[in-house]
Amino acid sequence: MVNYRQRWDRKTFHYALALSILLLAFSAFTASYVVTTQADVLRLHMEPSEHSELASRVHSDKVLASLVTMNLLSSPPNLVFYSVAVLGMIQYSTHRIRKKIEGNSVPIANPSYAKLLTDVAREKGAENVELLVLDSSVPNAFTFSRGRRHYVAVTVAMLEILEADELRSVFAHEIAHIKNKDSRIKIIGLIVRSQYFYLPLVFLIVKAIFRRREYLADETAAASEYGPLPLMSALLKVAEYLRSFSASADLFLPATSFAFAQRPTTGLRRILSSTPTLEDRIMNLMKLSA
Amino acid sequence: MEDTHMKDKNWMRSTIRKTAALSILGPLETRIMEIMWERGEASTGEVYDELRKGRGIALTTVSATFNRLYEKGLLHREVGKGRRGLSYIYRPKMDESKFKQSIAEGVTRQLLKEYEGPTVSTLISAIAENPDKLEELRKRVDALSKKRDKRGEL
Numbered sequence: 001m002v003n004y005r006q007r008w009d010r011k012t013f014h015y016a017l018a019l020s021i022l023l024l025a026f027s028a029f030t031a032s033y034v035v036t037t038q039a040d041v042l043r044l045h046m047e048p049s050e051h052s053e054l055a056s057r058v059h060s061d062k063v064l065a066s067l068v069t070m071n072l073l074s075s076p077p078n079l080v081f082y083s084v085a086v087l088g089m090i091q092y093s094t095h096r097i098r099k100k101i102e103g104n105s106v107p108i109a110n111p112s113y114a115k116l117l118t119d120v121a122r123e124k125g126a127e128n129v130e131l132l133v134l135d136s137s138v139p140n141a142f143t144f145s146r147g148r149r150h151y152v153a154v155t156v157a158m159l160e161i162l163e164a165d166e167l168r169s170v171f172a173h174e175i176a177h178i179k180n181k182d183s184r185i186k187i188i189g190l191i192v193r194s195q196y197f198y199l200p201l202v203f204l205i206v207k208a209i210f211r212r213r214e215y216l217a218d219e220t221a222a223a224s225e226y227g228p229l230p231l232m233s234a235l236l237k238v239a240e241y242l243r244s245f246s247a248s249a250d251l252f253l254p255a256t257s258f259a260f261a262q263r264p265t266t267g268l269r270r271i272l273s274s275t276p277t278l279e280d281r282i283m284n285l286m287k288l289s290a
Numbered sequence: 291m292e293d294t295h296m297k298d299k300n301w302m303r304s305t306i307r308k309t310a311a312l313s314i315l316g317p318l319e320t321r322i323m324e325i326m327w328e329r330g331e332a333s334t335g336e337v338y339d340e341l342r343k344g345r346g347i348a349l350t351t352v353s354a355t356f357n358r359l360y361e362k363g364l365l366h367r368e369v370g371k372g373r374r375g376l377s378y379i380y381r382p383k384m385d386e387s388k389f390k391q392s393i394a395e396g397v398t399r400q401l402l403k404e405y406e407g408p409t410v411s412t413l414i415s416a417i418a419e420n421p422d423k424l425e426e427l428r429k430r431v432d433a434l435s436k437k438r439d440k441r442g443e444l
Contacts, residue, residue: 106369106376112375113375113376133369133376135369137357137360137378156369156376156377156378157353157357157378159375159376159377160334160335160349160353160372160376160377160378161349161350161353237349237350240348240350240351241350241353241354
């Protein structure tokens with residue numbers, strides 16, 4: 001069983017380690033390649049008249065040229081640019097969701113939902129958590145933060161199909177995202193991914209980290225006294241609903257959050273997706289409870 | 291050869307489309323619409339309670355079917371207080387007779403457009419089986435031909 005105070009689990013650490021080794025290896029390879037080619041060039045003891053020949057040699061070396069370009073693209077000064085771009089995107093998506101929510105949120109007629117959320121938040125040690133109910137027919141839940149305030153949003157369809165204990169486990173899952181600081185990990189992941197956009201392995205590892213955070217939130221939610229069963233049944237219900245209902249519009253959500261519901265995907269899509277499928281999450285919880 | 295094959299394919303496709311149009315609502319959708327016309331207004335949970343009496347059915351299925359009916363434009367909805375908390379409250383957009391009228395009209399017009407001869411003969415033989423309907427048809431035909439004669443005189 002996982003302690004809910006845990007923020008940094010072993011698997012995330014392994015992925016992060018793999019990512020750093022990959023990036024280190026890449027820069028070492030680049031450096032060695034540049035040094036050897038330059039040494040090779042320096043060994044020629046060229047006359048000044050041959051400088052133009054050197055220039056053309058470096059130019060004609062396609063590998064060198066591309067490595068230099070890549071290194072320039074992800075050099076530290078450019079990190080500022082990528083960060084600004086990613087943060088801007090996040091700001092925009094949060095702004096958009098706030099606009100959407102203003103026109104879309106429902107006054108919570110039944111205060112027991114809010115009380116349930118506060119109870120779960122207190123149990124998991126989270127503060128300043130507010131509930132939003134969205135008018136949407138896609139059963140989904142997600143969390144996002146503005147400053148120190150955290151918001152947990154659920155859709156009307158979600159409230160319709162879930163029983164109280166299942167809803168409690170969904171809230172626990174969302175609060176686990178808050179406690180595990182997953183939005184921060186998502187921001188860092190997005191920045192790294194955009195900085196090394198030309199390395200496909202970075203893309204895959206970052207996606208794997210995002211998926212891992214989703215599993216971790218499930219595990220954290222299942223670690224309460226209620227166990228993994230309510231969460232499993234909530235996941236099953238959402239999966240069943242999405243299979244029988246072809247929603248034309250997917251739910252909008254801010255770039256820093258992880259959606260609770262995920263459309264069923266198979267094959268290669270599973271590795272390319274930043275959230276695991278509902279079936280995979282149920283299997284993971286089953287392993288946990290076994 | 292290839293041309294006829296293509297024609298066959300198109301014919302198949304249009305037939306499939308028409309059959310789909312004929313069966314506009316599935317069995318569960320029809321049952322839910324019947325309940326909605328009877329009640330006028332109901333939440334998902336209430337209809338689920340009623341459906342559960344007859345057969346084993348999941349709440350998720352009922353909720354998803356309601357959404358499909360809403361997307362087809364047959365139901366209005368608003369968020370309200372349902373059986374166990376927040377839920378969508380649905381209302382039918384048109385009453386049963388109006389709905390059936392619009393379906394019959396749409397389907398018959400489509401059939402007349404695609405298969406005029408067979409449709410007309412089927413309609414006539416169907417009416418001929420019922421003497422009352424036949425009488426009604428005769429009156430309507432008389433009225434129509436009188437109208438035409440008048441127009442001809444003018």
